[in-house]
Structure formats: structure tokens, C-alpha cells
Amino acid sequence: MNAPIGLTGTLPGDARSRVRSADRIGDGVLYGLCMLASLLAVVTLGAIAYKVIDGASASISQFGLGFLTHSAWRPNFGIFGAGTFLYGTAVTSFAALLLAVPLGISIGLYLSMMASRRVRGVIGPLVEMLAAIPSVILGFWGILVFGPFLQAHLEPFLHRTLGFLPIFGAPSSTGSGLFNASLILTIMVVPIIASLSRDLFLAVPQELQEGATALGATRWEVLRGVVLPSAASGVAAAAFLGLGRALGEAIAVTQVIGAGDFIHVSLFQTGDTLASRIADQYQGAATPQLVASLFYLGLILMVIGLIANIAAQWIARRFDVGRVAAR
Amino acid sequence: MTDPDDPDVTPREASDPSDAALQATAELDSLSLLAEDLLDPSGPLTPSGHLRRRQMVSRLAEAAQTTAAVLAVAVLGILVYSVASRGASVLSIGFLTKDPPVLSGVAGGGIAPAIVGTALIMAVATAIAMPMGILAALFLTEFAGRWTARAIRLALDLLNGLPTIVVGLFVFGLLVVGHHQSGFAGSVALAIIMLPLIARATQEVLTLVPAGLREAADALGVCHWRTVLGVVLPTARGGILTATVLAVARAAGETAPLIFVCSIFSNTTSLNLFGQALPNIPVYIFNASEAAERYGFARAWGAAFVLLAFILLASLGGRALGRRATLSR
Numbered sequence: 001m002n003a004p005i006g007l008t009g010t011l012p013g014d015a016r017s018r019v020r021s022a023d024r025i026g027d028g029v030l031y032g033l034c035m036l037a038s039l040l041a042v043v044t045l046g047a048i049a050y051k052v053i054d055g056a057s058a059s060i061s062q063f064g065l066g067f068l069t070h071s072a073w074r075p076n077f078g079i080f081g082a083g084t085f086l087y088g089t090a091v092t093s094f095a096a097l098l099l100a101v102p103l104g105i106s107i108g109l110y111l112s113m114m115a116s117r118r119v120r121g122v123i124g125p126l127v128e129m130l131a132a133i134p135s136v137i138l139g140f141w142g143i144l145v146f147g148p149f150l151q152a153h154l155e156p157f158l159h160r161t162l163g164f165l166p167i168f169g170a171p172s173s174t175g176s177g178l179f180n181a182s183l184i185l186t187i188m189v190v191p192i193i194a195s196l197s198r199d200l201f202l203a204v205p206q207e208l209q210e211g212a213t214a215l216g217a218t219r220w221e222v223l224r225g226v227v228l229p230s231a232a233s234g235v236a237a238a239a240f241l242g243l244g245r246a247l248g249e250a251i252a253v254t255q256v257i258g259a260g261d262f263i264h265v266s267l268f269q270t271g272d273t274l275a276s277r278i279a280d281q282y283q284g285a286a287t288p289q290l291v292a293s294l295f296y297l298g299l300i301l302m303v304i305g306l307i308a309n310i311a312a313q314w315i316a317r318r319f320d321v322g323r324v325a326a327r
Numbered sequence: 328m329t330d331p332d333d334p335d336v337t338p339r340e341a342s343d344p345s346d347a348a349l350q351a352t353a354e355l356d357s358l359s360l361l362a363e364d365l366l367d368p369s370g371p372l373t374p375s376g377h378l379r380r381r382q383m384v385s386r387l388a389e390a391a392q393t394t395a396a397v398l399a400v401a402v403l404g405i406l407v408y409s410v411a412s413r414g415a416s417v418l419s420i421g422f423l424t425k426d427p428p429v430l431s432g433v434a435g436g437g438i439a440p441a442i443v444g445t446a447l448i449m450a451v452a453t454a455i456a457m458p459m460g461i462l463a464a465l466f467l468t469e470f471a472g473r474w475t476a477r478a479i480r481l482a483l484d485l486l487n488g489l490p491t492i493v494v495g496l497f498v499f500g501l502l503v504v505g506h507h508q509s510g511f512a513g514s515v516a517l518a519i520i521m522l523p524l525i526a527r528a529t530q531e532v533l534t535l536v537p538a539g540l541r542e543a544a545d546a547l548g549v550c551h552w553r554t555v556l557g558v559v560l561p562t563a564r565g566g567i568l569t570a571t572v573l574a575v576a577r578a579a580g581e582t583a584p585l586i587f588v589c590s591i592f593s594n595t596t597s598l599n600l601f602g603q604a605l606p607n608i609p610v611y612i613f614n615a616s617e618a619a620e621r622y623g624f625a626r627a628w629g630a631a632f633v634l635l636a637f638i639l640l641a642s643l644g645g646r647a648l649g650r651r652a653t654l655s656r
Contacts, residue, residue: 134580248490
């Protein structure tokens with residue numbers, strides 16, 4: 001960086017060419033290293049896809065697509081099917097999004113439109129900190145603190161008031177189950193949607209909002225009529241990113257969902273998701289058949305997760321969602 | 328959104344003004360003060376009817392938004408309080424320096440092996456992911472054309488969005504099947520989690536390096552690699568450090584990638600990265616939560632406290648660092 005560069009013009013001929021060739025080599029080396037590192041990211045993605053498919057191949061050839069609908073999972077009898085887990089994944093992710101999308105958008109609106117700059121500077125990082133809490137701690141809390149609370153208070157209450165809906169059946173005995181898992185997932189997804197939608201709302205042009213205000217719109221009408229519509233695609237992308245997170249969460253869900261083997265309509269019963277079943281079986285992964293079937297579950301999970309993420313990227317082509325997601 | 332026919336403001340809508348004036352003068356005594364206020368055309372404009380309803384809706388919506396924000400902060404508070412109050416009761420110097428008891432169902436002991444293991448695994452993961460992430464970010468900003476950059480960014484984003492348990496399965500298939508679990512396999516798995524985080528955030532910082540600096544270097548005839556090493560990277564140093572610290576904070580708590588590749592360990596301190604699975608805090612907490620045993624729970628709360636304190640401090644510190652780096656630019 002120092003002396004030789006500026007002075008190349010005054011150096012003798014061979015020294016000059018030496019510096020030049022060093023520069024050329026340096027440029028080449030830097031380019032090569034950078035390209036290799038970037039390629040590594042692409043190759044890793046490809047290798048993950050390959051390895052997961054490869055690991056699942058034995059199970060794929062044995063069970064085929066019937067694996068998706070078959071709902072029994074009995075490793076001791078060599079019977080494997082993902083039906084129960086697909087159901088559990090769908091229910092918990094859907095319930096989590098149902099709660100997290102309105103909550104996340106509300107927090108995003110609060111932070112971007114209502115809170116003063118100083119309040120935003122405090123609450124914003126706190127909400128993001130919620131996303132930083134490790135899932136294993138969230139799940140541990142879910143078993144020992146949140147579960148008993150649900151079982152003693154919230155579940156009986158919902159059963160009493162909304163018990164005519166089959167999803168609010170008799171309260172669970174331990175607090176573990178689909179309901180607990182959905183709420184834990186909600187806690188994990190809300191900060192993602194909140195911080196993404198805050199950034200989206202802050203990017204809505206001020207003139208549009210002022211125009212609506214000048215026409216006599218109330219603050220809520222400005223939000224509903226101007227801010228939300230112009231950020232709608234980004235918010236949808238945020239919801240898909242949240243969905244990807246909820247689908248793929250393994251540890252916290254394993255801890256609180258109760259590892260049930262059957263499909264129950266009531267949310268208060270146990271169940272299992274694709275990711276949580278994989279995580280359950282980590283030490284029992286003994287027979288090759290079981291391992292292959294776990295990889296098959298992983299393959300399904302990977303495909304759904306990739307679809308959710310690609311959907312998010314595609315919906316928000318104008319807005320770089322990955323930038324915020326990687327924060 | 329706004330209905331032009333809305334009878335929004337009362338004085339204007341009050342039937343005919345001349346009529347109102349007549350009434351007001353003729354029946355001044357019999358009218359209540361309120362009615363007079365309503366009919367006075369020069370009085371203050373107070374909302375009524377439809378406008379009042381719209382304002383009510385607006386206020387309700389704002390209250391709901393505030394409630395949502397308060398709820399999120401409250402959940403964070405409850406979580407941190409739960410962990411802190413239960414963790415603090417087992418926390419001591421001994422907890423940080425002793426091994427866990429050999430037998431389960433016994434009180435006391437510590438989590439020293441898990442702390443050492445997590446530190447080692449994270450150090451190696453960072454040593455892999457940081458240079459790779461920075462180089463990939465450099466490629467994105469310095470070399471790649473528009474379409475190449477887009478493709479690599481997409482690959483990084485998809486890698487970031489991949490369920491972490493799938494990364495665990497991948498490393499299990501790559502390094503563990505046919506061999507055995509090891510701390511190194513755990514490091515590789517966590518490095519895959521960290522790579523997209525570091526690369527994307529670093530790329531973000533690199534694009535913020537003022538073009539003037541680069542042009543100044545170009546004008547001096549400085550070749551590309553020297554510009555990168557001497558101008559671009561030093562300018563972005565703060566941001567890159569922030570990106571790394573935040574990625575470490577994220578990866579340190581990851582359990583899913585580890586349970587297949589680094590979970591069956593003995594509870595003694597070990598620095599053998601390749602030979603065996605290293606004890607680590609996340610899997611320790613996970614095992615304790617699955618084992619459902621009273622003293623194991625107590626130790627797990629302590630471990631959760633240590634892990635959470637590290638992660639929250641690291642992410643706070645990383646953010647503060649990032650803010651300072653941004654300000655100084």
C-alpha cells in the first residue's frame with residue numbers, strides 16, 4: 001500500500017515490471033479467492049440438496065410418494081409415513097402466522113408511524129432482541145413456565161368459552177401440544193415480521209401520507225389506505241419469511257409439542273412437525289431405514305422451506321428482503 | 328376512504344343558517360347552552376356522527392398497535408426474567424468452573440465443559456465463516472456482474488432461509504456417517520449458518536464505502552487488490568466486525584445443527600476438536616429439558632442464563648459497535 005505504488009514511474013525498468021507483475025498476480029489471487037468463496041456458498045447449497053436427497057434415497061424408493069400421506073411412524077416395525085408431521089407442521093405454522101402477521105404488522109406500524117424517534121430507538125432493538133433468544137431457551141421456558149400456565153389458565157378458558165369449536169378441546173394434561181408450539185412459534189416469528197414491516201413502512205413516501213391527511217383522512221385511514229397498500233407486497237414477503245422460519249423450527253417445537261404420533265383435531269393435544277420429529281429421533285437414529293426416513297422428512301422440509309423463501313424473494317422483487325432477513 | 332357526503336361537522340350541517348339564527352334569537356331563554364353551542368356558526372368545530380366514529384376507529388387502531396408493541400416487549404421481559412431469576416440461583420464461580428456430576432439426580436456441579444466446548448466450536452466456526460463471508464461479499468461488490476451477483480445473493484439468502492435442522496442433517500451425512508460425531512463437524516454446521524449472515528451484512532457495509540476513497544486510490548494508480556486491502560476493507564472494518572459479532576450471537580444458540588453432529592458427549596472438559604463430540608451449552612440445555620429431572624433443570628436454567636447473557640450482550644454490543652461505525656463514517 002505504501003511507497004512503491006505512487007513511485008512506479010520513477011523506478012528502473014525491471015523493478016517496475018516486478019511491481020506490475022506482483023500487482024497482476026495480487027489482483028488475480030484476490031479475484032480467485034473471492035470467486036471461490038462465492039462459489040462455495042452456491043456449492044454448499046447444491047451439496048446440501050444432494051446430500052439430503054442421497055440420504056433419503058433408500059426411503060424414497062421404498063415408500064415413494066405414499067410417504068407423504070401415510071400417517072403411521074413406527075420405527076420398530078419399519079413403518080414410516082410423514083402424514084402426521086405434515087399435518088402438525090401445517091397447523092402450527094398456520095396458527096403461528098395467523099397470530100404473528102397482525103401482531104407483527106401492528107408493531108411495525110407502531111414503530112414506524114406512532115413512536116417518537118427516541119421510543120423507536122428503544123423498542124425497535126428490544127423487539128429484535130426477541131428474535132435473538134435461542135430457540136432451545138425459548139423451548140425450555142415453554143416446557144417449564146409457559147406450558148403449565150397454558151394448562152392451568154388459558155386452555156381451560158378457551159375450552160369454556162370457545163369449546164364448541166373442535167380445535168379447542170379438553171385442556172392438555174401437561175401443557176405440551178400443538179397450541180403451546182404454535183404460541184412459541186408466534187414469539188419467534190413476530191420479530192421477523194415486525195422489523196421487516198417497520199422498514200417497509202418507513203420507506204413509504206411521506207408526501208402520500210400527507211396528501212391523505214390533507215384530504216381529511218384520520219391516522220388509521222392513512223395507514224389503511226396509503227401505508228399498508230403501498231407496502232403490501234413487502235409485508236406478504238415478510239409473512240413468507242416468517243412461514244419459512246416457523247416451518248423449519250425444530251428444537252423449540254420438539255420441546256413443547258409433546259411428540260405425538262396421531263392426528264388430533266384439538267390444538268391442546270400433542271402432535272409433531274417435520275422438523276421436530278427429525279430432532280426427536282437424534283439419538284435413536286439407529287437403523288439405516290430410520291435414518292433414511294429422517295432424511296426423507298428433511299427433504300420434504302427443505303423443499304417447503306425453499307418454496308417459502310423463493311416465494312418471499314419473488315413477491316418482493318423490488319425490495320431486498322434477504323438483506324433484512326440476514327440481520 | 329373519505330366520503331364527500333359525510334355530515335362531518337355539526338355547525339355546517341345544522342339545517343338552514345338563517346333558520347338557526349332566528350331560532351337562536353327567538354328562543355334564547357328556552358334553549359340549553361349546549362344547543363346554542365351546537366347551532367352557533369362561529370363556534371369551535373367539534374366532530375360528531377360519522378367523523379366521531381372514524382376518529383374512534385383510528386384511536387382504537389392506534390391503541391391496538393401500542394398494545395402489540397407493549398406485548399412484544401412484555402414477552403421479552405417475562406422471558407429474560409424467568410431465565411434470570413431461575414438461573415441466578417444456581418449461578419456461582421463453581422458453576423462456571425466445575426464439571427457436571429457424573430450421576431444424574433444429583434444437585435450441584437457446573438457446566439465448565441459445555442462453556443469450553445461452545446467457545447471452541449464457535450471459534451473454529453467463526454474462523455471458517457468470517458473469511459469466507461468477507462471474500463464472498465467482496466466478490467459481490469467488487470467483481471461480480473449484475474446477474475452473477477444476483478445469483479450468488481439468492482444462493483446466500485436461500486442458505487440463510489434453510490431450516491437449520493436440514494443443515495444438521497447435511498453435515499451428519501457429510502462428516503458423521505461412517506466416522507463419528509466431532510466438535511469440528513459442529514463447527515462446520517455452524518459455519519454454514521454464519522456464512523450467509525456475515526456475507527450479506529458485509530456486502531451491505533462494503534456498498535457504503537464512499538466512492539471517493541476508491542476513486543482517490545484509482546487516481547494514484549493503486550492496483551485493485553491493494554485498494555481492497557488498504558482502503559475498502561479498513562474503511563468497512565467496523566461494519567464487518569458488527570456483522571461477525573451478530574452472526575456469532577445467532578450461531579452460539581443454535582441447537583438444531585448440532586444435535587446430529589455434536590451431541591453425544593461425556594461431561595468432561597476436552598479440547599479434542601476432531602476426535603469426539605464436544606460438550607456445548609445448547610445441546611446441554613436440550614438434553615436436560617428432554618431428561619426431565621429436577622437438578623438437571625436447575626443446571627439447565629443456569630446454562631440458559633449464561634448463554635442468554637452472552638447472546639444479548641453480544642448482540643447489544645454488536646449493534647452499538649455498528650452504530651458507532653456508521654456515525655464515524
